[in-house]
Amino acid sequence: MIDPLRELPAADPTDVYRRRDGIFATELLVAALCHLDLFTLLVSRGVMTLDALCEQLGLHRRPADVMMTLFAAMGFVEREGETFRASRVAREFLSADSPWNLEPYYTSLRDRPLCRSMLDVLRTGRPATWASEDEEWACLAATGFVDPRWLEVAAGRGAVTARKPA
Secondary structure (H helix, E strand, O other): OOOOOOOOOOOOOHHHHHHHHHHHHHHHHHHHHHOOOOEEEEEHHHHHHHHHOOOOOOHOOOHHHHHHHHHHHHHOOEOOOOEEOOOOOHHHHOOOOOOOOOHHHHHOOOHHHHHHHHHHHHOOOOHHHHHHHHHHHHHHHHHHHOOOHHHHHHHHHHHOOOOOOO
């Protein structure tokens, strides 16, 4: 029998993990686009600091910084030191003032539970319930809400991916 914590698979599962983790990035984009109208604000202001952005939108700094770092990596914002500006893609497709605005394409996703959780994290600074204490996960697994096999996979993820950065 294979011990998944002592033996490594032959293939690299990084891409499989990225597919699931990408869901969170999309939900954060939906929250920023449909609830905060973040890109329209950035277009109208030209350049904003993170602190000004947080004050204007009522966001906590730490999760907002994570969000803006993600959007810079996605090519939706450009970061210069402590300031942010909307990228050309954001100006053309993510701003309500653009004739090519794609926000209506995302509107049907705005009330999904994960999107609402993202918004709550941004506004309160508190961790989301899907990322909280181990005891909570164990409780959810015991009630059948979370597949207990998920906990096993999560425990083994580090062992599999530790050999190469994601």
